[in-house]
Amino acid sequence: MSDTHTPSSELFLKKKEDFDRVKREGRRRPTSLFNVMFCLTSTSRTRVGIVVGKRFGKAVARNRGKRIFREVVRKTHGLLVKGQDIVVFPKRPILTCNHQALYDSWVKVLMREGLMSPIKPLPCVKQP
RNA sequence: GGAGUGGGUUAGGUGAUCGCUUGUUCCCGUUUGGGCCUGGGGAUGAGAGGAAAGUCCGGACUCCAAAGGGCAGGGUGCUGGGUAACGCCCAGGCGGAGCAAUCCGACAUGAGCGCCACAGAAAACAUACCGCCGAUGGCAGAGAUCUUUCGAGAGCCUUUGCCAGGUAAGGGUGAAAUGGUGGGGUAAGAGCCCACCGCAUUCAUGGCAACAUGGAUGGCAGGGCAAGCAUCACCCGGAGCAAGACCAAAUAGGGGAACGAACCGAACGGGUUUCUUUUCAACUCAAUGAUGAGGCCUAUCGAGUUGAAGAUUGAAAUCGUGAUGAUUCGGGAGAGGUCGGCCCGACCGAAGUUCUCGGGUAGGUUGCUAGAAGCCCAUGGUAACAUGGGUUCCAGAGACAUGAUCACCCCCAGGUUCCUUGUGAGCGUGGGACAGAAUCCGGCUUAUCGACCCACUCCAUGU
């Protein structure tokens, strides 16, 4: 897929105002592993922000939570509908649950909200 | 072999796939005119810690005017050394714990002030509750003695009670009570005297010193608390990379300059029509069109038709004449506001336009990692460490980079099967700590599954 060569610097939300806007105007969907909020944007791109607060744990745990989610977002970014800003709030159990379960849960929530094109198994996991 | 003490090293490994940050280097470039930002792909190299943590100390670095002296305030506190510096480290002394290796210790101060609840006689400068004594002195009683005028008297004797008084041994209180043990001594006692121990002063010897050892003298000098105030010695100016330096939009505001009002003088000069030309809008050709991975700015495309608005620093023709004008140049003064009933007077002194200056926000760049650096060797030193030589280059972010999945091996638990029943093999399960650089170093403290190495101590056994 040659059209997925989005620079990674524009794949994630960076500015504080963007986060605040999503938190203020977005809609919220909780699951047992994470909460997600999203809203429309003026641009044509879709960006994802990950918010891990201090209550999540110490620095190692916070970094790990963000890495796990970045991985998931990278693998699914080509499937996302354009023109959305999405903010994810991971929860504690993410550190112990397995990768496949998280991936399924993520896809399921986004599909139900119509944020993801309905196709495809995992791009990289499990090729025997 | 077991138990233990001190120190050091390490922080699961290998491979595959998909990804992240960054250095070097090579290639790729489009098109509607121009420009900007982020580029894309390949090769190759690097990419968290012993504590990166807590922010408890100490420095480097930067700014604050100089960072020198003093005060205030703070810190440290046996001695000597190491160091850029330290509250750290090394060596030694003293005290304490342990059979020992070894470990622990804010471990300076005969001045002054303050505090020491309750209990106790008394809590810090002296005193005396119970008790003991009552030698000495006084009073009273009894006995004996002597004198006798037989009423009594005397005081040298013995004894009892009370008092003056002596005492700090014993009791009791308390966390703490005016050296301890033994003997002499005494009315009872007491360093009152003696011996040993402790203590103080002083001298000698050893040691750089803390201090140790020995002698002499004194005859108990005097409680605890300075992590209470204080004293003494030494150290510390304050803030911190969000320090600081540079570039610098938009908006508001600030400083400066010019023009600018009335009036005077001079100059210029207006309308209509046609053409030319500029701008805008709509429509047509021509299209939710035009790119290179994305984003942005600007010009638009490029010709025609129609309409509107301008231009005389475009042209021509014609009408017209000194009215008009937000025109230009020169002179010129102060329009306006406040105080004030008004004048005089005093004070302030501009809207607007153009230009410009500096501060500075967003944002960007830098500080930003070659260092009191690591490793090896030699020399000096008991050691901490120092000096010299060689060699290596090893993260640098700003929503914050090391991850995910799989396979095999290693370690640890407990499950099950097999047999050759044990330091056995196989199978599948779960787990592999504490923890993530953010200006950089030296320490300390705290967290931590284990593995390995070195030195030493004690016990047991063998030779």
Next chain:
RNA sequence: GUCCCCAUCGUCUAGUCUGGCCUAGGACGCCGCCCUUUCAAGGCGGCAACGCGGGUUCAAAUCCCGCUGGGGACG
């Protein structure tokens, strides 16, 4: 990241500087009893706390050190 501050019953607080009558006081709340026909108000009584671990001291909520948990300032 750098620099600061705080911690006492369920809640808000006093006491901490200057250690001891602290067995930690007060208010609101909770529980029980009295009063009242009943409820409220009122009266009486009770329960309930020094964040944790060391040290100094005869003695620590208080002084010193180290942790833990909250909160704040700086762009």
